[in-house]
Amino acid sequence: MVMRWDAFLAAVQERGEYSTPQEAERAVRVVLALLGAHVVGAERAELAARLPESCALVLLDPLPAAEPLTPERFVRATAAWIEGANEETAKWDVGAVLSVVADSAGEELMRRVLLQLPPGYDLLFGRSQPT
Template identity: 45%
Template sequence: MRWKELVQQVRVSGQYTTDAEAERILRTVLTVLGTHTSGDVRRELVRLLPVEAAVILARQSPAVRSLTAPEFVEAVAARLGGLTPPAARWGVSSVLGVLADCAGDDLTRRITAALPRGYALLFGRAELAPAAA
């Protein structure tokens, strides 16, 4: 896949009116995600993505602490100039859903397993909880 194709997929998924809008949210989500992924899952995701996206992910230093899913959305909103929470969540889900489709189910499961509870929904996946005894 090429960068323009990835931007187009985000544009369609997020229903953005311009490529510039889609690219802005894509770059921002990749930047924040890059601080919260590491090890094998990060390397595998980097290998699957276009060079431009891979560079954004790979350049990020690991965060001192993992953000919860709502904090992740807030971090993206802050970087984008204070989007409303619903607009930021829409953008995050649009990008992470496209990344999940690119990565496939197995890698997406491993990525979300390495993150705090709540991220699966941002990736467009169900988050199953163990049944109560």
């Protein structure tokens, strides 16, 4: 069962401790666009199918990245796209969004997604060790 947009947004807002749904939505859109550039093929399509439609559209829209970003560079790129963000707040944004994405994806799909990404992304997805 795919999580509805309002439930997904509420989960991100709660985990990110955002004061408004708009703040949570901004983080969702930036993080999913960056993630979509780094996850490709069947895993990207399957992940999109497990997310609310508006999230799926953001995830599926970007062109593939020229090179994979390390987790640190992913956080820096997020900070660059969110007005007023710094690396600390961006790390918080990434964690809030990607932990909800991981819950929606399930363990088996997350294991395959993480295989496409450089080491260290498990922590961004709220996993304490590689899955």
